[in-house]
Amino acid sequence: MRKLNSAQIKRATYQKYTFWVLPAVIAAGWIYPAAGFLLFLCMLGAVGFALYKGRSWCNWMCPRGAFYDLLLGKISRNVQIPGFFRKKSVRIFMVLLIMSVIGIQFYQVWGNLNSMGLVLIRLLTITTAAGIIFGTLFHPRTWCHICPMGTIANWLSKGKKPLYISDNCVSCKLCTKVCPMQLKPYDYKGFAVMGDNDCLKCSSCVEACPKKALSFSKVVQSNFQESRKHSYPPEIMR
Ligand code: SF4
Ligand code: SF4
Structure with a gap:
């Protein structure tokens, strides 16, 4: 199990x-x-x-x-x-x-x-x-x-309690495996923010990420340029 x-x-x-x-x-x-x-x-x-x-x-x-x-x-x-x-x-x-x-x-x-x-x-x-x-x-x-x-x-929900994703992401997809909505945070690598508004803010992916690339606080964003922090990404169609 x-x-x-x-x-x-x-x-x-x-x-x-x-x-x-x-x-x-x-x-x-x-x-x-x-x-x-x-x-x-x-x-x-x-x-x-x-x-x-x-x-x-x-x-x-x-x-x-x-x-x-x-x-x-x-x-x-x-x-x-x-x-x-x-x-x-x-x-x-x-x-x-x-x-x-x-x-x-x-x-x-x-x-x-x-x-x-x-x-x-x-x-x-x-x-x-x-x-x-x-x-x-x-x-x-x-x-x-x-x-x-x-x-x-x-x-x-757009922009409300955003899930941040840093460039540490290696696209291992472990986040998707634990996501109750089957969302794909790694698709937003490079945007700084996960732009899928169906996120339930459950933190399961934050816990599962082996690279500590995900967070609901901005702390992990130290490797981001200021300009990217303030743009909200488009929803990526699947
Ligand atoms: S678990 Fe972390 S490193 Fe793996 S794809 Fe998701 S965000 Fe990227
Ligand atoms: S916080 Fe929960 S719902 Fe949102 S992407 Fe992560 S696992 Fe999925």
């Missing part, structure tokens, strides 16, 4: 406090549909944190992300997430689809709190089931690439 580094152990420990909220809300929601409104708390958390710390909410605070990591991690095929899930057009489509479904169905039952809650519970159940299928077939966090709140958080 693969040995976890201290950052991975820490997030798994925190996730044990949050993952159970997902099945609990789904189960409660089918009996007391108004529980569906709790979904808005999760949406607020993702967006609120994104404004200051990027997608850090998705790291261990999002019950769905924690659920997929902890439970699907054991049964997933853990293979490369298909590029389809990373396409900008697919992500925009998912945001529009989910928002439209909520908007139209809310309009139809407006004022009836139980029916409105049921709209959210139905959506939560269907998307969770889809995430379990994708997570089992590919990688536990496959859903997190097309999650509408994750995408909105991605849009708000």
